[in-house]
Amino acid sequence: MITIRNLAVSYHEKQVLFVKDLTFARGEIISVIGQNGAGKSTLEKSLSRLTQYKGDILIDRKDLKELTERKRAERIVYLPQSQHSPAMSVKTLVSHGRFPHLGYSHILKEEDEKIIAEAMEATHVARLQERFLDELSLGERQRAYLAMIIATQSDYLLLDEPTTYLDLGSTMELMEILLNLKKQNKGIMMVVHDLPFAFTISDRLILLDHGEVKKIGTPAEMLEDQNVLYASFHVGIKKINDASLLYQYVIVK
């Protein structure tokens, strides 16, 4: 369980984010939605201590500020939106996910190799393992990075706009991967712009606007408050009960 209380983040003395009260559990998918500059990435970066913050963040009742970098990475890991493509094989990339758990010698043990192989299977990149990152398509690279953070075996995964560069096929694969991770009791927080995707897959959503929390709730609860949605996005959302649709939610002008 992640508990956030009175989280405040400022850049150059200007407050960019304030969250009074938020909890988020394992086995839950929570999407952070809002316009650009709303503070969505800032929230995720605070949770992984990439940004200075004031307030309390507790991960499974331990204060985030008291964890060492590695201990923190064992529990919660952040995947940035922009991903580098160095001349590195997919297998090597995924193996870096084991870094928080490596001993003094930095050598991968048999158990680590098994976890790496399973992570690559989970995101269907096992057949690409000898290929180099700079040779892959955006979707393939995304899945390679996803395998890497799965290999960290962290309880909480923070994704920043995972769908931005993905085509439709890759997006569907991502949905399947995320639902599998949820079944494995991982807590997933995602910053997303694709509202139908977010509403379809999430257990709860957080709507941020100019650094403030406007609403937190299940998709159904969000739909009840169309005014709040309209204030941020200038569109509404409607649910369509049709099992043949990929996304059960549509945008209404």
Place this chain on the structure above:
Amino acid sequence: MHIFTTISLKKIIITGMILTCLVLILSLLSGSAISFDQLFFGHLSESSQLILWKIRLPRFLAAYFVGASLAISGLILQSALNNALASPSVIGINSGAGFFTLVAAFFFPYFMEGRMLMSFLGALVSAMIVYGISSKASLSKTTLILAGLAVNSFMSGLVNAMITFFPETVGDKVAFNLGGFSTVILSQLDFAIPLIIVTTMFVFRLSKGMDILLLGDEMAQSLGVNVRRLRFLLIFFTALLSGLSVSICGLISFVGLIVPHIVRRLIKGDSRMHIAACGLYGGCFLVLCDLLAKSLFAPYELPVGLLMSLIGAPFFIYLLIHKKRRLSL
């Protein structure tokens, strides 16, 4: 593009050691007075033994370890600054070391270890200036190089000022500025070589962090790497290795640019392999350049740094023009 894709650390070390032995034999035989037969099978005269032990072997050791040192420091600097064009000579680290070395020679003419310490401090000061500039403004990679070139100009100016106003600080002014091994003293190596070896071992420990740094600062930090501390340590060790090198042989440029570039091009692998390759092949590379410099216009010796500038500067321009996105850094 990458020729050696199935290479392992072991293969790199073995071939490196073999090459080192070959280069050692070549060094001992270069020049007059000692032939192949005499060295291995015959009996060497006393004067030949003197040449071997007092002149050729120290020169080989100095050139080898300086070559290894500069190549490794170039590699880790490029990792720290995320810039394939950075090298200790290009961005002023070597000339900073040079300036402080001359200041030390002025105040403490006979204190060898003091000279090395000052050399290291000079290297560190220059490194910190360039690092400071690069972290204050988020500069593009080319702008960082320009800042480094400015620091280099400034420090070189100070070096030349020292040489002009206090010529007694430097034995052979030309050789210092151009970098050469003709005046190497064995006693300097007693201290420097073990220190270079120990530093390299520390650098090996940082190789995992260096690999993960390729994924970007945010991703590396997210995985638990202390990015700030890693970057500082990489720059610290760059300064240490460059400082030691400059105090031994003066200002030799471009080794830290050429060797890491070729190593990364030829060998597809992790940082450990690159560090080992830079050390072993960088050493051989500089020894061979030194032999070439010695023999090109025999009996006149060219300072090896002059040869390096003539090869290195066009190579640098080539890199500037042909920087492809595919190469990391």
